Amino acid sequence: MGLVEIYQCLCDPTRLRILNLLLGGELCVCHLQEILDEPQVKVSKHLAYLRARGLVEARKQANWMIYRLPSRKPRELSANLACLQDCVREDPVFERDLRKRGSLEPSFAEGGPLCCAPTKAAQPARRGVRT
Amino acid sequence: MGLVEIYQCLCDPTRLRILNLLLGGELCVCHLQEILDEPQVKVSKHLAYLRARGLVEARKQANWMIYRLPSRKPRELSANLACLQDCVREDPVFERDLRKRGSLEPSFAEGGPLCCAPTKAAQPARRGVRT
DNA sequence: GAGGTATATACCTGTATAAGTATGTACTAT
DNA sequence: ATAGTACATACTTATACAGGTATATACCTC
Numbered sequence: 001m002g003l004v005e006i007y008q009c010l011c012d013p014t015r016l017r018i019l020n021l022l023l024g025g026e027l028c029v030c031h032l033q034e035i036l037d038e039p040q041v042k043v044s045k046h047l048a049y050l051r052a053r054g055l056v057e058a059r060k061q062a063n064w065m066i067y068r069l070p071s072r073k074p075r076e077l078s079a080n081l082a083c084l085q086d087c088v089r090e091d092p093v094f095e096r097d098l099r100k101r102g103s104l105e106p107s108f109a110e111g112g113p114l115c116c117a118p119t120k121a122a123q124p125a126r127r128g129v130r131t
Numbered sequence: 132m133g134l135v136e137i138y139q140c141l142c143d144p145t146r147l148r149i150l151n152l153l154l155g156g157e158l159c160v161c162h163l164q165e166i167l168d169e170p171q172v173k174v175s176k177h178l179a180y181l182r183a184r185g186l187v188e189a190r191k192q193a194n195w196m197i198y199r200l201p202s203r204k205p206r207e208l209s210a211n212l213a214c215l216q217d218c219v220r221e222d223p224v225f226e227r228d229l230r231k232r233g234s235l236e237p238s239f240a241e242g243g244p245l246c247c248a249p250t251k252a253a254q255p256a257r258r259g260v261r262t
Numbered sequence: 263g264a265g266g267t268a269t270a271t272a273c274c275t276g277t278a279t280a281a282g283t284a285t286g287t288a289c290t291a292t
Numbered sequence: 293a294t295a296g297t298a299c300a301t302a303c304t305t306a307t308a309c310a311g312g313t314a315t316a317t318a319c320c321t322c
Contacts, residue, residue, distance in 0.1 A: 003147065003215075003218055003219070003222075004142055004143065004144050004147065007138050007141040007142035007147075008142040010138040010141075010142075011135055011138035011139040011141075011142050012135065013135050016134065016135065016138075075218070076218040079214050079217055079218055080214055080218070082214075083210050083211055083213075083214040084134075086210055087134055087206070087207040087210055087211070088134070091134075
């Protein structure tokens with residue numbers, strides 16, 4: 001991962017939101033989907049993009065893929081993530097993401113069999129239903 | 132200029148080198164060309180890219196266009212430029228650029244009629260001559 | 263093993279962008 | 293006026309990428 005690749009990862013708003021969320025700790029795809037309110041494909045592809053460049057790591061737990069920032073980060077990555085966090089501190093979108101994240105309880109951390117609440121996960125992924 | 136646009140500007144190596152150089156003060160296109168050892172079109176287009184997004188400003192002096200970082204920068208830009216400067220501090224390419232810059236005397240700053248030395252500028256722009 | 267859930271991937275389309283060639287424009291000097 | 297210098301822009305080509313639809317894969321439950 002070079003500096004340019006880091007910046008390439010940072011130049012998409014969805015990826016910025018994902019990284020901002022992961023700065024608060026690991027999350028599974030369905031929680032990201034839920035918080036970002038974006039379709040699964042979109043979230044999944046951006047995560048793959050980040051992962052291919054080493055900006056995030058993933059592990060599998062039961063049915064879920066749990067993403068997190070790498071434990072050992074090169075200096076440039078740490079610096080840029082800190083900078084990002086500072087830059088978005090007062091941005092309404094990023095703030096709202098963090099609040100929304102706080103209201104979810106990542107039950108996978110407790111070893112429970114369910115990640116997202118089935119009642120919510122059962123919904124066919126918000127896709128401009130507008131009846 | 133938003134955060135994403137800033138990162139878009141930062142995700143090209145030539146633009147990173149340009150910004151790193153401008154952190155040391157204003158420069159004209161021919162000096163940038165000289166230091167970066169890149170063809171004029173390339174330098175000019177990257178400068179236009181940066182300028183369109185507000186990352187650099189330009190003024191005309193005699194025959195030369197002199198580029199500089201904006202005097203009043205949004206917080207996100209200042210933060211990211213500082214971060215960039217910190218990240219490239221020990222990179223051989225960026226270091227060499229700065230050394231090369233130091234060896235040039237920006238004579239336009241002294242009000243002289245010539246910017247680049249005519250002996251060098253007269254060369255038909257290094258373009259893989261390989262005889 | 264049948265069906266459901268969570269996630270990834272293949273494929274398609276439109277758009278952005280990088281780099282090059284050629285040309286245009288603005289200014290200077292003579 | 294002519295020619296040269298410094299810079300920008302139009303045009304072209306190749307590539308990356310974002311977003312969508314459809315489908316595949318892996319795992320779990322029963």
